[in-house]
Amino acid sequence: MEMRMLGTSGLEVSALGLGCMGMSEFYGTADRAESIATIHKAIAEGCTFLDTADMYGSGHNEELVGQALHGLRDRVVLATKFGNVRGPGGSFLGVDGSPAYVRKCCDDSLRRLRVDVIDLYYQHRVDPKTPIEETIGAMAGLVKEGKVKHLGMSEAAPETIHRAVKVHPIAALQTEYSLWSRDPEEGLLELCRELGIGFVAYSPLGRGFLTGQFRKFEDIPEGDYRRNAPRFQGENFEKNLSLVKAVETIATEKGCTPSQLALAWVLSRGKDIVPIPGTKRRKYLSENLAAAGIELTASDLDRIETAFPKGATSGMRYPAASMAAVNR
Numbered sequence: 001m002e003m004r005m006l007g008t009s010g011l012e013v014s015a016l017g018l019g020c021m022g023m024s025e026f027y028g029t030a031d032r033a034e035s036i037a038t039i040h041k042a043i044a045e046g047c048t049f050l051d052t053a054d055m056y057g058s059g060h061n062e063e064l065v066g067q068a069l070h071g072l073r074d075r076v077v078l079a080t081k082f083g084n085v086r087g088p089g090g091s092f093l094g095v096d097g098s099p100a101y102v103r104k105c106c107d108d109s110l111r112r113l114r115v116d117v118i119d120l121y122y123q124h125r126v127d128p129k130t131p132i133e134e135t136i137g138a139m140a141g142l143v144k145e146g147k148v149k150h151l152g153m154s155e156a157a158p159e160t161i162h163r164a165v166k167v168h169p170i171a172a173l174q175t176e177y178s179l180w181s182r183d184p185e186e187g188l189l190e191l192c193r194e195l196g197i198g199f200v201a202y203s204p205l206g207r208g209f210l211t212g213q214f215r216k217f218e219d220i221p222e223g224d225y226r227r228n229a230p231r232f233q234g235e236n237f238e239k240n241l242s243l244v245k246a247v248e249t250i251a252t253e254k255g256c257t258p259s260q261l262a263l264a265w266v267l268s269r270g271k272d273i274v275p276i277p278g279t280k281r282r283k284y285l286s287e288n289l290a291a292a293g294i295e296l297t298a299s300d301l302d303r304i305e306t307a308f309p310k311g312a313t314s315g316m317r318y319p320a321a322s323m324a325a326v327n328r
Helices: 032-044 060-068 099-113 132-144 158-165 188-195 206-211 234-254 258-268 282-293 298-307
Strands: 003-005 012-014 049-051 077-082 084-086 092-095 118-123 148-154 172-176 198-202 273-275
Touching: 032 060, 032 282, 060 099, 077 099, 077 148, 099 118, 099 132, 118 132, 118 172, 132 148, 132 158, 148 158, 158 188, 172 188, 188 198, 206 234, 206 258, 234 258, 234 298, 258 273, 258 282, 258 298
Parallel strands: 049 077, 077 118, 118 148, 148 172, 172 198, 198 273
Antiparallel strands: 003 012, 084 092
């Protein structure tokens, strides 16, 4: 597995990471045994970068990852996040970036993960009620205490990032990036490079849509978050499916799967970009990790751009309420 540096932080991770969110929530039925086996297989195959968050399953995901890492902690770079507040029953209560909440969340995450230190600690969403200087200041305090090694941000706006780095170095920015979500190309990637911040691309497979597994709305399992996602709705679904079919044609000719082509495309956007496709099954994990070995020629990239041009995706990437919490 190729290794990549996250900006100028000195933090080195595998070129492809593993997003663990779906092992606990949002994407259909969870299978704890298979999820743990998937994490073990990822580590065995050279994937050293694991991504979780305290909100995934309201703590369940961190506990699962902590269990899976027993005896394997020194083989991975462990990233988690705080800031999205969940209430009883899993209800969403908003975003909190207050210093007291930062410290409490870190201690809770360390306990659930069964570790002494978090390698990369992200603010999951920016809290508009708390000055970013206060939030990052509290996070910097965790670094001084030895509870956290590196700081990250997620879905933060350029102005907020500029203010944050004046308080403490930011190792990574995590934002959605894929063939169907190319907003970071509007200056955000350039800013990260200017400031020496690594870029971690979540949902690089478009929440599974780019895999080609969904041919009609009914293919989405009952209770799955994607049934409420705008890009999976009505006319949006049909328009986006036509884009995926074009990608499938190129993938077939390339001798790979649509998933692998989509991941190879993200990897090709820069050596400072690390996609973290999520999966809870070993069979999909192996397919995803193999994408690191796919070389896309200039001709391949031109064909992909023609088939799936920037801005072609139909629909917002989140429902309106969730969109209000990104890029701020």
